[in-house]
Amino acid sequence: MEKQTKVGRLLKQHMVNEIASALKDASSLFITDCGKLTNAQLIDLKRRLKKSSGDYIVVKNSMCALALDKIGVAAQVKELLKGTCGIGYSEKDPVSTSKVLMDFIKENEKFAVNGAYIDGKAVPASIVKELAAMPPKEVLIARLVSSMNSPISGVVGTLAGIMRKFVYALNAVKDKKTKEGGQ
Numbered sequence: 001m002e003k004q005t006k007v008g009r010l011l012k013q014h015m016v017n018e019i020a021s022a023l024k025d026a027s028s029l030f031i032t033d034c035g036k037l038t039n040a041q042l043i044d045l046k047r048r049l050k051k052s053s054g055d056y057i058v059v060k061n062s063m064c065a066l067a068l069d070k071i072g073v074a075a076q077v078k079e080l081l082k083g084t085c086g087i088g089y090s091e092k093d094p095v096s097t098s099k100v101l102m103d104f105i106k107e108n109e110k111f112a113v114n115g116a117y118i119d120g121k122a123v124p125a126s127i128v129k130e131l132a133a134m135p136p137k138e139v140l141i142a143r144l145v146s147s148m149n150s151p152i153s154g155v156v157g158t159l160a161g162i163m164r165k166f167v168y169a170l171n172a173v174k175d176k177k178t179k180e181g182g183q
Contacts, residue, residue, distance in 0.1 A: 012063065019059055019067035023087065028094035029068075029117040030101055030128065031077055034058060035084030036110035042086075045104050045111075049088055052096035058086045076122035080115040094118050095134050102132035 023029060034042065046056045059067070064085045068074040090097040098116070105111050113125045134140070 016063050016066045016070065019057065019063060020070040022055075022057065023067060023073075023089055024071045025091050026089035027092070027119060028090050028097060029073065029077070030088040030097060031080040031114045031116065032086040032088060032101065033083035033112045033114055034086035037108060041108060041111075045088075045100075048100045048104065049090075049097060052090070052100050053092045054088055054090035054097040054100065056086060056088045058084065061085045073117055077115065077117050080122070082114055083112075093137055095131055095137060098128050098132040102129060 034045075037045075042056070042058065049056050061081045061084075064081055064087065065074055065078065068077060088097055088101055094116070101113055105113065113128050115122060115124050116128050116131075117123070118131075135143075
């Protein structure tokens, strides 16, 4: 006789596969403890994260561990899975996602970030706080371009100053010659 697979086990396997497929393309995963939040607060958090190109899921810890193991992350973040596990994730910008999570913590003391997995490395909550304090990506790019442009502007200004002084010197010689020739 062939042993039948239980429906509950199939559902759990399907849920783990769904969670793993949602998280596999994420460049950053933020492991949180959201056990004491209301449903309305969780919906508010999800809306905020959607605006910053992120998302949020609440998962049972055992299923979360299986899904993270499936995508090859479990070993690094296993100790972060405490309390009711919620995962904020983003495929693009970990800074904006961390800003949203840290702002949400200021409004909801019952919510906590346990740590994160960013670009292949597990990081503690203190690093997530530092990441949230960084300016947005666009501001950093503008600063970089400005600092790269600064030496070029200095060279242009110096060359323009030399040319200006040369023209002033030629003008002074011309004025002197016209005064000498007029007398």
